[in-house]
Amino acid sequence: MICDRCDKPIPEGEAEHVPVFSGSGAGATVVLHRDGCRVSPTHPVPYPTGRGR
Numbered sequence: 843m844i845c846d847r848c849d850k851p852i853p854e855g856e857a858e859h860v861p862v863f864s865g866s867g868a869g870a871t872v873v874l875h876r877d878g879c880r881v882s883p884t885h886p887v888p889y890p891t892g893r894g895r
């Protein structure tokens with residue numbers, strides 16, 4: 843799946859589903875990196891992938 847914040851693929855197990863409630867009433871869910879990520883990466887930062895498999 844793709845992170846809704848940084849538009850990068852999220853490894854399985856690293857994703858976090860965050861419910862977003864808009865004013866229209868219909869709730870949506872965004873998928874973000876669990877460990878956090880930056881919206882606009884100015885330089886490539888190696889993402890910690892050593893956890894899990």
Ligand SMILES: [Zn+2]
Pocket residue numbers: 845846847848849850874875878879880
């Ligand atoms: Zn992300």
